[in-house]
Amino acid sequence: MLDGxxxxxxxxxxxxxxxxxxxDPFGVIRWTNRAMGQRWEPSGDGATWLxxxxxxxxxxxxxxxxxxxxxxxxxxxxxxxxxxxxxxxRESGDGKVHVLYLSALPIKGLDGRPxxxxxxxxx
Numbered sequence: 001m002l003d004g005x006x007x008x009x010x011x012x013x014x015x016x017x018x019x020x021x022x023x024d025p026f027g028v029i030r031w032t033n034r035a036m037g038q039r040w041e042p043s044g045d046g047a048t049w050l051x052x053x054x055x056x057x058x059x060x061x062x063x064x065x066x067x068x069x070x071x072x073x074x075x076x077x078x079x080x081x082x083x084x085x086x087x088x089x090r091e092s093g094d095g096k097v098h099v100l101y102l103s104a105l106p107i108k109g110l111d112g113r114p115x116x117x118x119x120x121x122x123x
Contacts, residue, residue, distance in 0.1 A: 013033045014033050014034045014035075015034075016033065016035060017035055017122075018033075018035065018120050018121065018122045019033070019035050019036040019039055019100075019120070019121040019122075020032065020033040020035070020036055020118065020119065020120050020121070021033070021036050021049060021054070021057070021118075021119050022107070022116050022117065022118050022119070023053075023054050023075055023116060023117050023119065024115075024116055025079045025114055025115065025116070025117070027053045027054040027055060027073070027075050027076065028051065028052070028053055028054075029049045029050055029051065029052050029053065029054060029057070030050065030116065031050070032048070032049050032050070036049065037049070054073070054075045054119065055073070058073075058089070072087065074086070074087040074102055074103075074104040074119070075104050075117045075119060077104070078104035078105065078106045078114065078117045079106060079114045079117060082106055082108070082112075082113065082114055083106065084103060084104065084105050084106070085103070085104045086101070086102065086103050086104075087101075087102045087103075087104070088100065088101055088102070089102060089121075098123050099123075100121045100122065100123055101121065101122050102119060102120070102121045103119070103120045103121075104117050104118070104119050105117065105118045105119075105120070
């Protein structure tokens with residue numbers, strides 16, 4: 001039964017236009033959906049985000065005066081506060097400025113503490 005639910009989840013998120021990834025509590029990326037891999041490659045050489053940190057994602061997409069995109073890290077805040085965190089980024093990868101709305105949702109274990117964080121970004 002759990003495998004069926006996982007397959008449904010994977011089908012939904014891989015067809016979504018939202019960019020999604022899952023990190024461990026330390027911000028290391030463990031999973032991405034198709035849109036995330038197609039929109040932003042880590043280095044443009046076909047590499048994946050798996051095993052990289054969410055700070056690498058943020059520094060790749062964030063623009064603006066702040067040199068430290070992790071200063072208000074939504075993933076770390078979701079883990080510490082054990083609650084959904086919302087954040088906006090400005091991104092200008094294609095010459096146009098886009099506002100990305102990010103939600104970081106803690107995925108809780110049986111003990112109620114975050115085991116992972118699901119990050120969803122929408123343009």
